[in-house]
Amino acid sequence: xxxxxxxxxxxxxxxxxxxxxxxxxxxxxxxxxxxxxxxxxxxxxxxxxxxxxxxxxxxxxxxxxxxxxxxxxxxxxxxxxxxxxxxxxxxxxxxxxxxxxxxxxxxxxxxxxxxxxxxxxxxxxxxxxxxxx
Amino acid sequence: xxxxxxxxxxxxxxxxxxxxxxxxxxxxxxxxxxxxxxxxxxxxxxxxxxxxxxxxxxxxxxxxxxxxxxxxxxxxxxxxxxxxxxxxxxxxxxxxxxxxxxxxxxxxxxxxxxxxxxxxxxxxxxxxxxxxxxxxxxxxxxxx
Numbered sequence: 001x002x003x004x005x006x007x008x009x010x011x012x013x014x015x016x017x018x019x020x021x022x023x024x025x026x027x028x029x030x031x032x033x034x035x036x037x038x039x040x041x042x043x044x045x046x047x048x049x050x051x052x053x054x055x056x057x058x059x060x061x062x063x064x065x066x067x068x069x070x071x072x073x074x075x076x077x078x079x080x081x082x083x084x085x086x087x088x089x090x091x092x093x094x095x096x097x098x099x100x101x102x103x104x105x106x107x108x109x110x111x112x113x114x115x116x117x118x119x120x121x122x123x124x125x126x127x128x129x130x131x132x133x
Numbered sequence: 134x135x136x137x138x139x140x141x142x143x144x145x146x147x148x149x150x151x152x153x154x155x156x157x158x159x160x161x162x163x164x165x166x167x168x169x170x171x172x173x174x175x176x177x178x179x180x181x182x183x184x185x186x187x188x189x190x191x192x193x194x195x196x197x198x199x200x201x202x203x204x205x206x207x208x209x210x211x212x213x214x215x216x217x218x219x220x221x222x223x224x225x226x227x228x229x230x231x232x233x234x235x236x237x238x239x240x241x242x243x244x245x246x247x248x249x250x251x252x253x254x255x256x257x258x259x260x261x262x263x264x265x266x267x268x269x270x271x272x273x274x275x276x277x
Contacts, residue, residue: 016272021135023268024142027261031146031204033254034153035182098257109264116271123276 145204
């Protein structure tokens, strides 16, 4: 018995992982801004979160030893990545639009900060519960 | 950790853009380098970019995986096959027996555009790296 991290932290740790993975995908788009035939990609937050919820409701393996951890490979590997549809397709087949990617990257950084603040609040709550003062 | 790979990705893009800037500098520096024979003339050089994947096996299997993408690479540097400039300058010390001198096929306007594009792309990747740095620094304060 006790408070498990996955119960205490809720969705925020998955969300933080998703945000950092999306940062890498968007950084990759910006890195390939001048690569011919490169197709810009992005990740869908809602789909990823739905997958996270789904896997938490499915049947779990029995933990018969304190060292057993539940394996949840969500957001890693089979993360649903999508291709971006460009507003103005370019002649070299590249679908990266700098301003769009830049805006998404900034948005993602802010959402990362928000998620981080929530997660930090959870940890602060746990700390004060342990301290009891 | 995905945030760590942002540094690799942005770093690879900065390397690629600096290669591009290097070739541009070389092209502009040699734009007026005359030669007396068609074989010795300097030809404009251009890098060819390609998307990079972390390893050969991940290319075919999980191309859509976030972790299999790893930035940009310079596949090679090709010499331009645009026509050379042949000018009639009989008093030029390098003129051939007919009085012709060959100039490189470097288009200065094109090179200036390349230069601006490369420096802008470089700048963008510096910003990406900076924001990743802030995110990592923020994570390090977790629980404080």
